[in-house]
Amino acid sequence: MTGTYEVVVIGGGAAGLSAALVLGRSRRRTLVVDAGEPRNAPAAHMQGFLSRDGMSPAEFLALGRAEIARYGVDLVRDRAVDVTRGADFAVALAGGETVHARRLVIATGLKDELPAVPGVAERFGRDVIHCPYCHGWEVRDQAFGVLATTPLSVHQALMVSQWSKDVTLFLHTLAESELTDDDLRRLAAAGVAVVPGEVAELVVADGRLTGVRLTGGTPSGGGTAHPREALFVAPRPIPQTGLLEKLGAEFQETPFGTYPVVDPTGLTSVPGVWAVGNAMGFGEQVVNAASAGYRAGATINGELLMTDLDAGIRM
Structure with a gap:
């Protein structure tokens, strides 16, 4: 590291690396700071x-x-x-160094907070999954369960019915009274079974998910266990936006968390700071994150060029 860069990219996932690739090809002195904690690490494939x-x-x-x-x-x-x-951005690293940059790309992503049901965290990314577009094809036509944690879980159950005709929505912490008439009508039309009651644990045998057990059941049997082969959950997304908060960026509330306000290129309300990937939105899957990083990188290069030309400087 030289200590001084034109651009520092914080986050080494798809969005950050894509921005860095464009900036490197634009001959910009660029540093990527990578903590090595990608959101999709539990998944075997993308x-x-x-x-x-x-x-x-x-x-x-x-x-x-x-x-x-x-x-x-x-x-x-x-x-x-x-x-x-200040005159530039000073980024302090956990290792003790401080690096400086004219522009910043924040690509720090988000963390998934999973429901506290025994077995969910252990099997997340295998047969406990969250996105039908990411995993639906691989588990198609299996017996699906959907673990409800918010009213949005109804939408998840309806969506996954495209990949299987055997879907059960376990209401878990969602009360039956929270289901609207439209919810009930659509669930019935999609053939989704609705099971009230809190989920106690997942049933695992021979290294794979075999069922979902409700409270009142016991590992030795005698309780209510529903055979299932794949379970969809909706993790609580926690955007990793602490650095943007330190810079005073403007945020907005969404159904999936609080994210920075950005323009179409990822530029935040803080001049010179871009947010890309899951640092700026829940739905930025790998291909979307890479695209966002590309747009930010190209925009930053052009903005730096025009800034220097206007100042009479040719880097």
Whole structure:
């Protein structure tokens, strides 16, 4: 690391690496700070990325790191713990160093907080999954369960019925009274069974999910256990936007959490700071995150160029 860069990218996932690739190819001195905690690490494969469908997330990131290195982009395995704005941006790293940049890309993503049901965290990314577009094809026509935690879980149950005709919505912490008439009508039309009662645990045998047990059941039997082969859950998304908060960025509430206000290129309300990937929205899957990183990188290069030309400087 040189200590001074034109752009520092905080976050080494699809969005951050994509921004860094564009910036490196634009001959911008760029650093990626990567804490090494990708959101999709539990998944064995990623789907829906044209030409990369089925690739493991780890392989995808390894290829991305190799690509940015070819263009002179630096990468450090560290965590950005603080950022201040003065004549430039000063980014303090957990390892003790401080790096400076003219522009910042925040690509710190989000964390998934899973329901506290025994077995869910242990099997997340295998037969406990959250996104039908990411995993629906792989579990198609199996016996699905959907673990309800909010009224939005009804929508999830309706969506996954496209991939299986055997779907059961376990209301869990959702009261029956919270289901609207439209919910009930649509669930019936989709053939989704509705089971009230809190889920106690997942039933696992021979290394795979075999059922969902309600409270009152016991591991030795005698309780209410519903055979299921795949369980969809809706994790509570926790955006990792602490650095944007330190910079005073403007935020907005959404049904999936609080995210920074950005323009179509990812520019936040803080001049010189872009947010991309899951740091700016819940629905930014890998292909979307990579696209957002590309847009931000190209925008930053053009903005730096015009800024320097207006100042009479040719870098």
